[in-house]
Amino acid sequence: MSVSYILDSASILSSESQSNIPLVDLSKPDSRHLIVKACEEFGFFKVVNHGVPPEFISEIESQALSFFSLPMSDKEKAGPADPFGYGNKNIGANGDVGSVEYLLLKTDHSFNFHKLLQTPEKFRSALKDYISAVRKMACEILELMADGLKIQQRNALSKLLMDEQSDSVFRLNYYPPCPMLDEASVNGGEGSRIGFGEHTDPQIISVLRSNNTSGLQISTRDGSWISVPPDHTSYFINVGDSLQVMTNGRFRSVRHRVLLANNNWRPRVSMIYFGGPPLSEKIIPLPSLVKGKEESLYEEFTWFEYKSSAYSSRLSDNRLELFQRI
Ligand code: GA4
Numbered sequence: 001m002s003v004s005y006i007l008d009s010a011s012i013l014s015s016e017s018q019s020n021i022p023l024v025d026l027s028k029p030d031s032r033h034l035i036v037k038a039c040e041e042f043g044f045f046k047v048v049n050h051g052v053p054p055e056f057i058s059e060i061e062s063q064a065l066s067f068f069s070l071p072m073s074d075k076e077k078a079g080p081a082d083p084f085g086y087g088n089k090n091i092g093a094n095g096d097v098g099s100v101e102y103l104l105l106k107t108d109h110s111f112n113f114h115k116l117l118q119t120p121e122k123f124r125s126a127l128k129d130y131i132s133a134v135r136k137m138a139c140e141i142l143e144l145m146a147d148g149l150k151i152q153q154r155n156a157l158s159k160l161l162m163d164e165q166s167d168s169v170f171r172l173n174y175y176p177p178c179p180m181l182d183e184a185s186v187n188g189g190e191g192s193r194i195g196f197g198e199h200t201d202p203q204i205i206s207v208l209r210s211n212n213t214s215g216l217q218i219s220t221r222d223g224s225w226i227s228v229p230p231d232h233t234s235y236f237i238n239v240g241d242s243l244q245v246m247t248n249g250r251f252r253s254v255r256h257r258v259l260l261a262n263n264n265w266r267p268r269v270s271m272i273y274f275g276g277p278p279l280s281e282k283i284i285p286l287p288s289l290v291k292g293k294e295e296s297l298y299e300e301f302t303w304f305e306y307k308s309s310a311y312s313s314r315l316s317d318n319r320l321e322l323f324q325r326i
Pocket of ligand 1: 311
């Protein structure tokens with residue numbers, strides 16, 4: 001192990017330990033205020049006491065690891081991700097690439113798991129348990145947001161995720177260890193590569209959990225990047241573009257990315273629930289957040305229209321710009 005490897009790791013650790021990522025304890029009575037503050041400042045926060053049973057999490061993680069360790073020819077049977085299924089390096093349909101393999105699934109369990117695994121029923125039932133527990137947490141958070149924003153109808157946001165027609169997505173990402181370990185050790189393990197390029201999430205809310213590996217970074221208001229210290233026992237919440245619009249710009253959808261250090265020897269595995277509304281839902285600011293004569297900052301659009309526009313964009317595009325009123 002070279003000296004530069006040690007220095008490199010130490011500097012990553014120190015930038016992570018100094019992070020000021022907002023922390024929300026869902027069991028504490030003041031959490032609604034902290035959530036609102038975090039969504040205004042960062043569009044991002046970490047959650048503890050989330051209530052998702054650890055055995056649901058470990059079951060999905062082990063199912064994911066066994067899927068991603070299948071021979072490539074087997075995994076490819078579940079692809080390409082157009083948009084659902086197995087994807088490798090290609091993200092979306094417009095030329096974005098990253099050092100990542102993934103499975104993108106609809107949360108209504110309509111995916112044909114027989115294409116995917118030898119024990120599809122086990123995977124399907126683990127997903128069902130996991131997604132309903134994570135959706136419950138997401139709804140609790142959306143209700144706390146509504147409380148914190150003094151919105152009378154507590155479920156104004158959460159009802160969109162609970163709707164039978166909710167267009168939510170589940171994503172399993174597998175970031176392989178450095179592909180050129182030998183080369184990396186020759187040059188001291190320095191440098192990094194893009195796992196998942198910078199972007200904002202189009203939906204309302206994203207709920208992310210990863211194993212204990214680094215990589216996730218968020219962009220702050222001044223455009224600088226902060227590394228998020230990994231914590232496999234907690235969840236990380238992202239405000240999505242739709243929530244930015246529904247709060248008339250009060251909450252900001254967070255730009256984030258995954259950057260992999262070239263000396264990473266463990267795969268990063270993340271699981272993300274993207275809570276979206278029904279396709280026909282109009283994405284407009286909640287009435288009480290459009291004060292007096294102040295108008296919506298955005299043109300009116302449905303989730304279907306926004307999603308269609310998102311899917312024809314590049315990952316790093318500012319997708320909301322197209323809908324901003326000048
Ligand atoms: C970002 C959030 C979710 O992962 C996702 C992504 C989707 C994809 O991977 O197919 C998109 C991306 C995401 C935004 C713009 C488009 C669509 C890739 C891409 C270039 C599943 C989603 O809903 O939007």
